[in-house]
Amino acid sequence: MQDTHVSLAHGNGGRYMRELIEELFARHLANPRLDVDADAVAIPLPPGDVLVTTDGFTVQPLEFPGGDIGALAVHGTVNDLAVAGARPHYLTLNVFVEEGFEIAALERIVASLARATREAGVAVAAGDTKVLRRGEGGGLYLATTGVGIREPGRRLGLREVRAGDRVLVSGPVGDHGVAVMLAREQFGLRGDLRSDAATVLPLTEALLGIDGLRFMRDPTRGGLATVANEIVRATGLDLHLDEALIPVREPVRAVCEMLGYDPLYLACEGRVVAVVAPEATEGALAAWRELPGGTEAALIGTLSETRNRARAILRTPLGGERVLEELEDDPLPRIC
Amino acid sequence: MQDTHVSLAHGNGGRYMRELIEELFARHLANPRLDVDADAVAIPLPPGDVLVTTDGFTVQPLEFPGGDIGALAVHGTVNDLAVAGARPHYLTLNVFVEEGFEIAALERIVASLARATREAGVAVAAGDTKVLRRGEGGGLYLATTGVGIREPGRRLGLREVRAGDRVLVSGPVGDHGVAVMLAREQFGLRGDLRSDAATVLPLTEALLGIDGLRFMRDPTRGGLATVANEIVRATGLDLHLDEALIPVREPVRAVCEMLGYDPLYLACEGRVVAVVAPEATEGALAAWRELPGGTEAALIGTLSETRNRARAILRTPLGGERVLEELEDDPLPRIC
Structure with missing residues (x-):
């Protein structure tokens, strides 16, 4: 040719x-x-x-x-x-x-x-x-x-999620979104920011052997906040997330603060959000932390019954609460 | 919404x-x-x-x-x-x-x-x-x-094609290409020209029961001439096509003559080219002709051994021969 x-x-x-x-x-x-x-x-x-x-x-x-x-x-x-x-x-x-x-x-x-x-x-x-x-x-x-x-008969999905279940994330969020944004905009801020794009297969296979695994999703377009809203909408449960527990790399946090983005809405391409039964939490985190892609895995939230319209609620480090609304305007189009 | x-x-x-x-x-x-x-x-x-x-x-x-x-x-x-x-x-x-x-x-x-x-x-x-x-x-x-x-074990493909096999087409060629071209160029020539776009499933299922079916393909981009070249290249056999036997609708022929296109290179989206053993020819044609999409099915060519570089050769109605060359410049881009 x-x-x-x-x-x-x-x-x-x-x-x-x-x-x-x-x-x-x-x-x-x-x-x-x-x-x-x-x-x-x-x-x-x-x-x-x-x-x-x-x-x-x-x-x-x-x-x-x-x-x-x-x-x-x-x-x-x-x-x-x-x-x-x-x-x-x-x-x-x-x-x-x-x-x-x-x-x-x-x-x-x-x-x-x-x-x-x-x-x-x-x-x-x-x-x-x-x-x-x-x-x-x-x-x-x-x-x-x-x-x-x-595997036939494997029960996994939003229908399996119950009040009291825990929400885990396999690693820091927002890296892909910030890396693509910086490559696009040429802010001269690149530093060591790289996309987390990778196969999550080792992470998901590590959890498949654990009793009490309910649901897994990779937070891509719309980020962790969008997965949180999907869980809430499908289950009718409140999801309480603790901002202090959600891993975000320092340079991602810095860029987001400078430019006014919320890292919870930015795409990841190599992370997994998992919902597990309370008693499966430690086993799941331990399984993830043994893997190169899961060293920063964290417990970030809990599901509970609600008397109102179900919501994804973020507890801030200062003890306040804010609702993670469903994404409307896209902070970063064409991210994947 | x-x-x-x-x-x-x-x-x-x-x-x-x-x-x-x-x-x-x-x-x-x-x-x-x-x-x-x-x-x-x-x-x-x-x-x-x-x-x-x-x-x-x-x-x-x-x-x-x-x-x-x-x-x-x-x-x-x-x-x-x-x-x-x-x-x-x-x-x-x-x-x-x-x-x-x-x-x-x-x-x-x-x-x-x-x-x-x-x-x-x-x-x-x-x-x-x-x-x-x-x-x-x-x-x-x-x-x-x-x-x-x-069906497991079904033998169907260019590897099954032999010298002596016959080539059939399920209906007139070039309708889709001409219909899209006219819709695009707005020549004011539309008339009753319509794309042949349709599922060919009834046509292919009608042949699957016939012994001696070797190969089927739908002539899309590049048309019948491109399928002819694919057969020749994969088998190393000469393919002799008889232009007088190839069904082309009169309005398609007229538009092609007027604008200098060769209907054999124009896309179809609802036709099948089949290669069958000689003894399967009549059965295959009869099966097709019973179907709404196959009433104009025709035997159009034969495969033979060659001593030279294998070619797709078209016998013209006047008795001459021309080689159907592999498509290079596209007569009609963006046809599908």
Whole structure:
């Protein structure tokens, strides 16, 4: 392939598209089962319940400290399967790339995506590329669908949550949101701030063996506060969060204070929020803290019955309380 | 939902996005198994080999005679499973919608998409929406991944094709390409030209019972000529097509002559090309001709050994021969 930039002909089903698929996608996503000539491919699966999830990715900039849109597309979809209690096995990949996009940048992103699939132990089973006309489409959008297997009969979900249950988070929140914002805005504040984008599979698998695990979710768009509101809305319970217990890295806190963001509403891409029975709290925290991605895991809140409209309530370090409202205006669009 | 146009807040994970999902997507795509609050959903499947396929859709205009991007996204993915010999069961849906897009138009397209899922007997198991900044992204892009089940041990594919095999097409070619082109260019030539966009599932299921079925494909981007080249490249056989036998509707032929297009390179979205053993030809044609979508099914070519570089060769009505070269420059970008 001699071209340096993507042209409309790379999306037309003909020779240029075949070369792009063979020489770029198939080379990085080497999968002996991937038949690039087939309309649909067989995906051998172990026994269990089949789960699917899907996500689109439009993050800007496409590359940022700690990750890029390619790795994010894998982590995001792998993580949605992981928090549902499934082991991810396959992904499908849709690429929407703008005419004129630099092929070297596309290759860098596809190579990063491929690395993320190897880390998570998933194979790209099928893919498709469409070329968008120049000036339409901010360079590159991705969509990934994941297929995973969950142990049959596994009870996990918001329906399992009870009053008295505890809420845990696997690590500091807001890193991804702040890292992408700083990469975008070029405040010259970057410092050591990196996205937390990573597979959460080790974190979720560590909890699957623990009795009393009720629910897991990865706080992405809308952050921890949005997960808190989802729990409240689905269960009708009050969620009491203790701000002093919620891990937020010092540079994230500093940037948020300077710019007026609330870290509880900023996206993470490598964290897990879990709800567990009270007696499972210590075991779950201990299991997480043994893992590289869980050393700062913390108990951050408790669920209780309410007589009013159920709310997510944050106790501040000074002893006050404020309601974590559902997100309306987005502080940071295009974060994933 | 009181908004008339999509805003960035509809993609941010908060209240506006939840309302868009609940009041527009979930309402049209009513699926009792679809849990809009879950990260990943279980998809019960009958026994058999699990197949996946994925496709992106960027057609312009979004609505055209005979279809729209919503129906096309379903047909395209259902059809890829169908020609692989699978029965489609589930889709995932990714929506990339531009800020400022009219919600009434989005609803029309989602309703059409929902109708197509009901026709094909598939359920949307998971979805995701991202909002693109105004001026980026031509209104709406879709990506769909399909999951289907194929009878175990079914041998179907380019590897099964042999010299002497016959090539059939289920109906006239080029309708979709010409219909979209005319809708786009507003030549005032529309007449009765409509896209052939439809599920091909009845056509593929009619052939699955026939001994000697080797391979099926739906000729989309790049048209019949591109499928011919794929067969040639994968088998190393010459493919002899007889132009006089290839069904092309009269108005499609007239528009192509006027504008200098070759209908053999134009996309179809509801046709099947099948390769069958010689003795299966009559049975396959008879099975197709009983179906509403197959009344104009035809035998159009034969495969043979070659001593040279294998080629797709078209015999013209005047007795001449020309090679159908692999597509390079796209006559009609953004056709699907």
